[in-house]
Amino acid sequence: MDAVTTPRWAQRMQQVQPNAIGELLRLGAEPGVMSFGGGYPDAGLFPIAGLEEVFRDAIGGTGGAALQYTVAEGRPQLRAQIAARMAADGAPCSVEEVLVLQGGQQGLDLLGRLLLDPGDVVVTEDPTFLGALIAFDPCQPRYAAVPMDAEGMDTDALEAVLKATPQARVIYTIPDFQNPTGVTMSLPRRRRLLELAEKFDLMVIEDTPYRPLRFAGEHLPTLKSLDRSGRVIFLGSFSKILAPGLRLGWAVASRPVIERLTLLKLAADTQCSTLNMAAASLFLERFDVDAHIATIRAAYAEKKEKMLGAIRRHFPQSVTCTDPEGGMFTWLTFPEGFDATAFMRDHALPKARVAYVPGASFFPVTPRPNHARLSYSAPDFETIERGMAALGGLLKRHL
Amino acid sequence: MDAVTTPRWAQRMQQVQPNAIGELLRLGAEPGVMSFGGGYPDAGLFPIAGLEEVFRDAIGGTGGAALQYTVAEGRPQLRAQIAARMAADGAPCSVEEVLVLQGGQQGLDLLGRLLLDPGDVVVTEDPTFLGALIAFDPCQPRYAAVPMDAEGMDTDALEAVLKATPQARVIYTIPDFQNPTGVTMSLPRRRRLLELAEKFDLMVIEDTPYRPLRFAGEHLPTLKSLDRSGRVIFLGSFSKILAPGLRLGWAVASRPVIERLTLLKLAADTQCSTLNMAAASLFLERFDVDAHIATIRAAYAEKKEKMLGAIRRHFPQSVTCTDPEGGMFTWLTFPEGFDATAFMRDHALPKARVAYVPGASFFPVTPRPNHARLSYSAPDFETIERGMAALGGLLKRHL
Known part of the structure; x- marks a missing residue:
């Protein structure tokens, strides 16, 4: 050559x-x-044993349907199961408000493309998840970083940042056992963050891969469950509760958001693995995931x-x-x-x-x-x- | 609400x-x-039977490694197997020139982001694969469409289009059994397309999901195998030869291209399903896929x-x-x-x-x-x- x-x-x-x-x-x-x-x-x-069983049955079942193409939103059964888990966590939603994703990471990538023009500002905790930054970076945003303390993002500092940053478009937060700090956002801070999102007319991305893994302290409501105006886009993941090698996560958001995210998902990779979605559904059906x-x-x-x-x-x-x-x-x-x-x-x-x-x-x-x-x-x-x-x-x- | x-x-x-x-x-x-x-x-x-076997063994094998995270490029074994299949098809490449993708569709999405600024022109066959258009669309390109005949893209018309379109950045083609027309590009046209890509300094995306499915006529070399200057980015897929529900495809390109595509892949969804990659590798190892x-x-x-x-x-x-x-x-x-x-x-x-x-x-x-x-x-x-x-x-x- x-x-x-x-x-x-x-x-x-x-x-x-x-x-x-x-x-x-x-x-x-x-x-x-x-x-x-x-x-x-x-x-x-x-x-392992459960996954062996559900993959075997998904592959063998219904004439190869779990190996065929399906719709971009994800298999309807899995979307319904996710909606049920959302309801159990205080944030009921319809199946149409759920999009299955190639891990939570894909949600960050698609949301960047949905919401961010070059120069728009993403407001994050300081520090924040590196994977979110690399997901947003191709959209050429800038960042505003809000200091944290033992209660999570400092919402007084957030208000000051938002006042000073008219280009702010979205607040990105990991309220539960944050990556990288391990810190959890207190309930008053959660409420205050939503008030500020309302006041400054911003969307909120609530990233929750670790949320099911609480081993101490008091259960706190999700931002999504406190949201009264459809501003919160919730990202969930099966990576930490089943296995990351399946690459399955989900977004829950208002229908206008999910409809457009689905167009971006179709463009990005057609759909998640039908087989992995079918196997996850069987797992949730047959085993006590909780x-x-x-x-x-x-x-x-x-x-x-x-x-x-x-x-x-x-x-x-x-x-x-x-x-x-x-x-x-x-x-x-x-x-x-x-x-x-x-x-x-x-x-x-x-x-x-x-x-x-x-x-x-x-x-x-x-x-x-x-x-x-x-x-x-x-x-x-x-x-x-x-x-x-x-x-x-x-x-x-x-x- | x-x-x-x-x-x-x-x-x-x-x-x-x-x-x-x-x-x-x-x-x-x-x-x-x-x-x-x-x-x-x-x-x-x-x-079905082969997939049942390899998924069972992949899940059970090596302490859950096939369910864990892996590197963004994809599992090394699968990349090596893809490189071997490329060599068998006349286009030898190194493992570092292979990126595993969530189906060929993801290659189109990542390549759009790698190569296209708003207003750049993608040159396609007329008609062309709708999925490619929706993959490129978020990058806000324009399109120039080149008429086809029974030998595929009309390369005289291509030359005229390229002369008239200084914003042209990339030629997108499906040389084998094109989607949607079923037409195959002749060997003289393949050579001429590469000459024109050289002359006008363009990259070429060669999309080949149907290539293994030839049932008549003469085997023709890939554009990639004729490429002498690293202009061709080859996209392959397991969707039509194993099953689309696995969502596995690949790109083969020069190292500078693969390195940057890998950054975009990491940002987009971290990696493909470790399990599906491990199972595909076992399938290629144990069964006669040809x-x-x-x-x-x-x-x-x-x-x-x-x-x-x-x-x-x-x-x-x-x-x-x-x-x-x-x-x-x-x-x-x-x-x-x-x-x-x-x-x-x-x-x-x-x-x-x-x-x-x-x-x-x-x-x-x-x-x-x-x-x-x-x-x-x-x-x-x-x-x-x-x-x-x-x-x-x-x-x-x-x-």
């Missing part, structure tokens, strides 16, 4: 650049590395305790961590001046064989280098103990 | 509107309708003969159809002045319970109403005979 022709890339590609998630998923997969990086569920908790979720919750509660205990025992006191009431993450704060990215590259990975996600890439506007995200969901107890001991030992030498 | 708030949609949504494919997939699914509309494979040919494809080809050859025979016997002579050498479609040309959309709505559907795809929506620039696409792949022999007889009888009364 002659020299490879490089095309002129579209303008939007200026905002689509290599990022930390892809590289870190790779590092975490290297043999011998104790990874607390990727937001992986514990594969030991996947309901009992399964209770098992996951109990396991993650124990792992969280192990990790926080190990951090307390092994880390220098100048490093603090959040104490999540659910989900998969704790968020480390190192002393000012500490660079968690450089420390991982120069020390944690080569010397302790420990991987985490350096915090800088979670900040959409101004990276703060003295943070890191640790995930306790996938590693076993021994790895948690050994990893925290090794990391803590290194930190003590450097702090 | 109060009145539903409708957000201000992004500008690109002006070019994202309800379209014929979604509606027609619905009509074709109604009980009692003989559908020759959707491009559905014959579900009776899905390798023998399976030979079975599909033989079945579609027979169905094509049935349909063309029935058309000859039942249709008025003023209606002509193409005689495809493979794939799933024949293309009807009615006399000038005939409106195939109105005829379907007013006569074919209500009176004959026959569905086809009216041709107008396949024309990206100037719809021509006197065409229709018929698919012979999914219906059985009896439905083909009854459907063509009913449609032909109606046509004879109207022409």
